[in-house]
Amino acid sequence: MLDIKILRDDPEKVKLACKNKNADVDIDRVLTLDSERRRLRGEIDELNQERKKAAQAKDIEEGKRLKGYGSELEAQLNAIETEFTTLMLSIPNLPSDDTPVGKDEAENVVLRNWGEPPEFDFVPKDHLTIGSALGLIDSEKAVQVSGVRFTYLKGAAVLLQYALAQLAFSVLTDQDELQAIIKKAKLSVSAKPFTPVAPPLMIRPDVFQKMARLEPKEERYYIPSDDAFLIGSAEHTLGPLHMGETLKEAELPARYVAFTPAFRREAGSYGKDTKGILRLHQFDKVEMESFSTPDNGLAEQDFFVALQEHFMQTLDLPYQVVMTCTGDQGDPDARHLDIETWMPGQGKYRETHSADYMTDYQARRLNTKVKRADGSLSFVHMNDATAFAVGRTLIAILENYQNADGSVTVPEALAELVGFGLLTA
């Protein structure tokens, strides 16, 4: 939720943000409701004061006279509050100053490239062909058992999956490694290590709403018997980790990393990416989340992107860093960057990571605050980013490291962890 003060101070800015983010919200209506509710609140306050005075003085006659006097105003206020809140919740976060304005993903901006797409002296195959031949992916059986967009990963693919997680966890919990990455990226952020978390995979509707991730509901798996949703990302249950708390400034940044499945119904993407494991109803992901002071939120996001780049460089996979434009940003995002990795099977870059900076948009709903060193209170700023989307990283590995004979070379950093350097049938 946006700070109402921003709306009062600069409604034009909010209107522009809504327009740029393709959000249709009647800002003038919100402002009208806001002043109405303040006016009513004031009148009710005055009435209450009189009632209280009468009650305290045990002036029964005066009390009886005032009884029920404000109920009509209360009813009005209730109706206004309801509409006001609904509208407020539908206003997206303001995009950061450096977010490019654009309608959709076509207008996203590539910030930089790393690595060169590999040259093959044969026609490169796609990951499903490679993976099926090597016995790593069995989608046919998964369809029979669970339906489309599910898969069995088998054999070395599973070992690689855990090796990727291990790689991420070992870096993220090592202060010296983090310090080196910060130095290389010329950032000035804390090198505080991440706390590993194994979070719940189900979430209550009210908390999901506070994370501003419940919508679109059609995208979520819902379990009616328990009124619970399956998470679509570890972010969904990592973000509420400090719900209702006031943290001390010295505790920030508070960083967490989790390795969990993510569940997505993929509503509206029928027919898109149906082959292979690029877009599944269930996939595994290592996710980073952080809570910081408002001053450090932006740098924290740059740090997360630096970590993502570090991981992909460690695997020696060619990628590009993309700044998402306003029209392609999520509602809670102020700034959104993606890492897109080269996929030779498709001959293009595909999203493997994202990094979302939410400012205080989620924290305001979650009521997660920080008591600053000067004693003041403010909402924390929150960041969330992928460390590894395991399935998509496996795709990139299979396709970029494939050999003419159908085998796949294992990236060195992973070979050390799994104990083998070549995937063969």
Added chain:
RNA sequence: GGAGAGGUCGCAUAGUUGGUCUAGUGCGCGCGACUCGAAAUCGCGUAUGCCGCAAGGCAUCGAGGGUUCGAAUCCCUCCCUCUCCGCCA
């Protein structure tokens, strides 16, 4: 699944014949005194939101509704938590 208990200001608790309770006490925390320093001790302070330049006012004792001149205290609905038994990885 069966039975019961309960949700109060960071934590723990007091408050259940309705008014002097927005709320006491202990712990924690902050400042100060004492001390060479510390512990201990003592003193003061210590929720959030909204309106207001301020003085101050209003709201909040899980949420919503009701009774009453007046509710943390009574009634109703809902939510949540805990305990015991059963079942179970």
